[in-house]
Amino acid sequence: xxxxxxxxxxxxxxxxxxxxxxxxxxxxxxxxxxxxxxxxxxxxxxxxxxxxxxxxxxxxxxxxxxxxxxxxxxxxxxxxxxxxxxxxxxxxxxxxxxxxxxxxxxxxxxxxxxxxxxxxxxxxxxxxxxxxxxxxxxxxxxxxxxxxxxxxxxxxxxxxxxxxxxxxxxxxxxxxxxxxxxxxxxxxx
Numbered sequence: 001x002x003x004x005x006x007x008x009x010x011x012x013x014x015x016x017x018x019x020x021x022x023x024x025x026x027x028x029x030x031x032x033x034x035x036x037x038x039x040x041x042x043x044x045x046x047x048x049x050x051x052x053x054x055x056x057x058x059x060x061x062x063x064x065x066x067x068x069x070x071x072x073x074x075x076x077x078x079x080x081x082x083x084x085x086x087x088x089x090x091x092x093x094x095x096x097x098x099x100x101x102x103x104x105x106x107x108x109x110x111x112x113x114x115x116x117x118x119x120x121x122x123x124x125x126x127x128x129x130x131x132x133x134x135x136x137x138x139x140x141x142x143x144x145x146x147x148x149x150x151x152x153x154x155x156x157x158x159x160x161x162x163x164x165x166x167x168x169x170x171x172x173x174x175x176x177x178x179x180x181x182x183x184x185x186x187x188x189x
Contacts, residue, residue: 008117011072018081064131073121083107083119097133119153141173155179
């Protein structure tokens with residue numbers, strides 16, 4: 001990898017610790033001055049980094065036919081992971097035709113089309129997986145940039161939870177969005 005030019009790629013088991021340290025930095029930015037709240041995890045919360053590291057390695061190895069699977073794409077600059085998109089399979093066998101998406105970039109790497117690049121990689125991969133018929137995500141209603149980005153990539157609002165959470169006493173609405181994949185499966189409805 002040359003210089004500090006960001007590279008988007010699918011993560012491997014060797015990237016797990018880099019992803020954990022990215023998540024530590026990224027979550028600390030939520031609700032900081034000039035940054036909207038984007039996670040329900042309160043600032044200063046203690047992560048169990050070692051446990052998360054082991055969980056990441058486990059779910060990346062699971063096949064799509066097994067509940068609890070996961071895949072991840074990262075933005076890497078130099079040796080640091082500075083952004084990620086995680087797809088997680090359902091926690092029950094009956095929901096394995098859906099995957100839930102979560103994405104985040106550290107502040108210095110936002111508004112550089114890296115979120116779009118992460119989405120393009122994950123959507124293209126999902127469209128090649130016969131097991132995946134739908135991609136789902138949740139986004140807080142005040143995240144106007146996120147809503148626009150997801151909309152440009154084919155996600156549509158399918159529901160809204162008013163007063164979903166209260167952070168620092170402020171109610172936050174949550175928007176549920178989904179995108180149908182042109183799945184190769186003949187079992188889709």
